Amino acid sequence: MELFNLSRLELYSPGNKAFLIRSIELLRDELIQFDENIRREWPQRNLKGIRQVIHKIKPSVELFQFPEEYWEALDTIYGLDENFTDYQSFEVIIEKINIFTSKILDELNTYLKLNQ
Amino acid sequence: MKCLIIDDDVLMVHILEELLSEVDFVELAGTANNAKEAISFLHNHDVDLIFLDIEMPEINGIEFLQIFARNSVPVIIVSSHKEYAFDAFEYNVIDYLLKPIDRNRLLKALGRARQNGNNHTITRESSENFYIKVNSSYQSVFFDKILYVESLGDYISVVLEDRKITVHSTLKKIEQKLPERDFLRVHNSFIVRLDKIEKYEDNFITIRKALIPVSRSHKMLLNQKLNIL
The missing domain is CATH 3.40.50.2300 (Response regulator)
Known part of the structure; x- marks a missing residue:
């Protein structure tokens, strides 16, 4: 299963392979940072920080058409109420986000290896 | 650009x-x-x-x-x-x-x-203001904060968004300091900042509730300067 789709990105600069590769490299860096941030902020119960982190990644999730499930999981966490305290009940969603992120990263790395 | x-x-x-x-x-x-x-x-x-x-x-x-x-x-x-x-x-x-x-x-x-x-040449911060001598001090006035300037005989009132400065001067003098692209004399006693005009009806302009007269001789230029649909 392909976890990302380049069709929208390709529209920005059709046929420009260098642009495509550089964009994917930047996406990979962004996702690595996102993964680190989520893993740091969630145990600290920093909902504001988590929201900011998710907010930053959202345009890329949309642009690279990551799976709907991933989008929904991010949306659920992003939409948690300010006064939310029941972190444990959402551990499963955070776990889902972490797994998806790792899988997407794997795919991006594979793509880069094959195309560089 | x-x-x-x-x-x-x-x-x-x-x-x-x-x-x-x-x-x-x-x-x-x-x-x-x-x-x-x-x-x-x-x-x-x-x-x-x-x-x-x-x-x-x-x-x-x-x-x-x-x-x-x-x-x-x-x-x-x-x-x-x-x-x-x-x-x-x-x-x-x-x-x-x-x-x-x-x-x-x-x-x-x-x-x-x-x-x-096309209507602007953008400049650095330093050329976005000028100074008015008020008593013994010089007050900085940013062009984009000016709503209009009114002549009051030997004095002028520079009406800003947050205050008014009245000094001994003439409209002619201040007109030379103001960027031509943004300001226009609409009457012998008034210079207005064009993008602050909220309403223009008959022979009057409205800026923040102030009703400013437009003289017949300045009307044509005003019509040209305003981006009228």
Whole structure:
């Protein structure tokens, strides 16, 4: 299963392979940072920080058409109420986000290896 | 048209750079990953257009607009948040694009900026103000804060957004200090800042509840200067 789709990105600069590769490299860096941030902020119960982190990644999730499930999981966490305290009940969603992120990263790395 | 991109999202900057590189009337003057970097850049470079993200660390886009409000550089907001649009349009924002950027929307926004830019030569912060001697001190007055200037015989009142300064001078003298593109004498006793005009009806202009007369001799030039649909 392909976890990302380049069709929208390709529209920005059709046929420009260098642009495509550089964009994917930047996406990979962004996702690595996102993964680190989520893993740091969630145990600290920093909902504001988590929201900011998710907010930053959202345009890329949309642009690279990551799976709907991933989008929904991010949306659920992003939409948690300010006064939310029941972190444990959402551990499963955070776990889902972490797994998806790792899988997407794997795919991006594979793509880069094959195309560089 | 020289542009500056201010965004901490390097991927989005990369995409915007690529899109702008295809537009013949646009030249990328620089990029900044945060507002502080941008402010420092703008102290040393003239730009005609700014692409500005909202969600940035330390100083966010709205705060940047507040700090930079006195500068008349047009801004295109590029954000994944829709909800800041209302706040943003309080400033010199000419368009609001959502991330990820849509190429056609970007081109439309650039067209708008180009049209806007035809009437402007954007200058550095330092030339955006002048000084008025009030008693023994010199007060800085930013051009974009002036609503209008009224002649009161041997005195003039410079009506600003937040205060009024009355000094011994003439309209002719102050007219020479004001940028021609932004100000117009509409009556023997009044100079107005064009973009502050809220209503123009018959022979009167309304600016913040003040009713300013337009004389017949100045009416034609006013009609030409206003961007009337």
